[in-house]
Amino acid sequence: MQINWKSPSNIALIKYWGKHGVQLPNNPSLSLTLREANTTTSLDLKKKRSKKNIEIDFLFEGERNDKFAAKLETFLASVTQELPWLTKNRLVLRSENSFPHSAGIASSASSMSALALCLMSTNRMLTKTPEDDATFLRMASRLARLGSGSAARSVYPGFTVWGKTTSVKNSSDDHAIIAPANYHADFNELQDSILIVHAGEKSVSSRAGHALMNDHPMAAQRYKNAHARLKQLLDALKHADWQLFCKVVETEALELHALMMTSDPSFILMHPNTLAIIERIRFFRATTNIPVCFTLDAGPNVHILYPYFAKKEVRNFIQSELLQFCVKKKVIYDQMGDGPSMLL
Numbered sequence: 001m002q003i004n005w006k007s008p009s010n011i012a013l014i015k016y017w018g019k020h021g022v023q024l025p026n027n028p029s030l031s032l033t034l035r036e037a038n039t040t041t042s043l044d045l046k047k048k049r050s051k052k053n054i055e056i057d058f059l060f061e062g063e064r065n066d067k068f069a070a071k072l073e074t075f076l077a078s079v080t081q082e083l084p085w086l087t088k089n090r091l092v093l094r095s096e097n098s099f100p101h102s103a104g105i106a107s108s109a110s111s112m113s114a115l116a117l118c119l120m121s122t123n124r125m126l127t128k129t130p131e132d133d134a135t136f137l138r139m140a141s142r143l144a145r146l147g148s149g150s151a152a153r154s155v156y157p158g159f160t161v162w163g164k165t166t167s168v169k170n171s172s173d174d175h176a177i178i179a180p181a182n183y184h185a186d187f188n189e190l191q192d193s194i195l196i197v198h199a200g201e202k203s204v205s206s207r208a209g210h211a212l213m214n215d216h217p218m219a220a221q222r223y224k225n226a227h228a229r230l231k232q233l234l235d236a237l238k239h240a241d242w243q244l245f246c247k248v249v250e251t252e253a254l255e256l257h258a259l260m261m262t263s264d265p266s267f268i269l270m271h272p273n274t275l276a277i278i279e280r281i282r283f284f285r286a287t288t289n290i291p292v293c294f295t296l297d298a299g300p301n302v303h304i305l306y307p308y309f310a311k312k313e314v315r316n317f318i319q320s321e322l323l324q325f326c327v328k329k330k331v332i333y334d335q336m337g338d339g340p341s342m343l344l
């Protein structure tokens with residue numbers, strides 16, 4: 001039997017940065033699920049060939065990838081209690097990304113959520129558990145979280161929230177949920193254009209990055225800020241308050257980088273071209289009044305967010321003013337997505 005899932009990446013607007021225990025977040029995060037950047041994964045169960053506890057054959061884009069296979073083995077070994085069939089079969093996994101590996105946006109969110117969904121579907125077939133779709137997705141989100149925190153948010157469409165916070169009913173550290181559905185229609189098809197400033201590997205891994213928060217002198221204030229900004233962002237989404245939206249989203253991105261710059265050891269992950277793009281976006285917004293803002297991951301590439309109704313003007317602006325700052329003029333045009341899909 002073969003199970004196939006396609007699952008998207010997401011971009012956090014309120015950032016998850018810092019964790020404790022077994023992959024539990026130190027603060028709540030809110031993200032936008034993307035449409036174009038995704039991973040397709042297939043899972044086949046075969047007869048075991050060895051006595052290894054977890055036996056996997058992993059092909060990434062048709063080629064063996066032992067480094068990632070080792071990561072997967074560690075993750076799978078940690079969930080054998082709830083998925084005991086993992087130790088009784090050889091897992092043949094094939095994975096492909098929709099975006100080029102060299103684009104610098106390689107995402108554990110899409111790959112780990114696709115894997116978690118494959119595992120949950122397989123489990124459903126083997127154990128014949130008739131859980132409803134909501135339960136299925138909640139369990140997949142939890143499993144994805146154990147693989148990579150941000151992956152917990154990718155199993156849902158649109159805006160999602162992961163981490164307990166008083167402004168969102170039913171929010172949980174255990175799994176992500178869909179954000180309150182009362183956001184303004186202006187945000188439907190929210191655009192995210194990813195400007196590739198640097199296409200290499202990350203210079204600080206997520207694991208090392210989160211650990212920097214453990215003794216960070218600003219940690220307590222940072223966690224408070226995340227709760228408060230998440231609430232503000234929900235208000236901005238509800239009332240189509242673009243000014244507030246831009247302010248909150250940009251402050252979050254800059255705070256993430258400020259935290260890294262002031263960590264011990266310290267990391268400066270923005271490049272000169274990252275700053276050049278940020279300056280142009282702010283100038284463009286101030287002079288045209290078009291709601292457009294930026295966010296950043298733990299790296300130099302810039303995500304530009306804007307409403308569908310401003311697509312033409314912002315795309316023209318990107319083409320005429322910002323391509324000069326990108327590696328090989330590379331931009332990935334993405335937008336709000338519908339979440340994962342099972343492929344037959």
Ligand code: DP6
Nearest residue numbers: 012015016029148149150206207298
């Ligand atoms: C800056 O989800 O990659 O992108 O749980 O260690 O796999 P792990 O970390 P990961 O961290 C993502 C950090 C971030 C912000 C975010 O996506 O919320």
